[in-house]
């Protein structure tokens with residue numbers, strides 16, 4: 001029995017400037033249970049691809065989520081379902097608790113506005129579309145859960161008091177874990193787009209985070225169903241991938257999943 005795709009990209013291209021493609025003709029189908037490791041040379045467009053998927057960058061071609069365009073959900077709401085987690089959350093304003101409280105204060109239909117302002121690091125954000133909102137058939141009860149975010153952080157060694165420090169006063173590894181804990185704990189995302197999510201963590205912390213994320217996807221108890229994960233670590237790729245996709249100027253190419261020795 002074939003599974004309904006969660007996300008489908010058709011012929012997606014992204015340009016630095018007119019006539020200067022970063023990549024073109026990118027096609028991808030993401031299904032429930034996928035942990036897709038995105039590989040590619042430095043500068044090949046991995047981050048740009050994730051930002052296109054989350055509608056933070058302009059692109060050509062089409063992207064659909066559960067068979068519908070991002071616009072049909074309203075871009076802010078779409079971004080909470082297909083959520084980009086930035087590599088450097090320490091550049092954010094305010095404190096992590098300000099953020100989760102802001103998001104928690106929105107109703108399910110409007111929570112995207114807070115979330116998208118936090119995760120909006122796209123250089124060519126299609127911001128005009130943030131103003132539109134649409135009916136969201138995928139919404140069940142997606143009210144953000146602040147306590148869960150703090151609990152997830154605790155499981156990863158983040159004391160609750162760190163949620164009240166400004167982002168700039170957290171270490172890179174603390175900020176990375178808190179951003180991920182917020183993304184998971186808020187409980188709205190079905191697909192997380194992870195941009196080198198453990199690059200600032202030591203091996204033990206990194207494995208804790210990996211295990212938690214993989215368990216969420218495998219067990220399927222929450223909303224989280226798939227991950228697209230940029231990593232420069234072959235070892236991490238080997239541990240987490242159910243699929244490996246390589247990006248180059250010509251598009252995306254599926255590779256064999258490396259098996260651990």
Ligand SMILES: Nc1ncnc2c1ncn2[C@@H]1O[C@H](COP(=O)(O)OP(=O)(O)OP(=O)(O)O)[C@@H](O)[C@H]1O
Nearest residue numbers: 016017022040041042043044045046047048049123
């Ligand atoms: N603000 C910008 N304006 C124009 N070009 C940009 C901008 N930001 C990034 N680029 C270019 O787009 C290309 C893809 O960048 P991107 O960050 O997506 O690559 P990447 O594969 O994630 O790289 P890395 O592995 O080094 O993190 C690069 O050539 C980069 O220089």
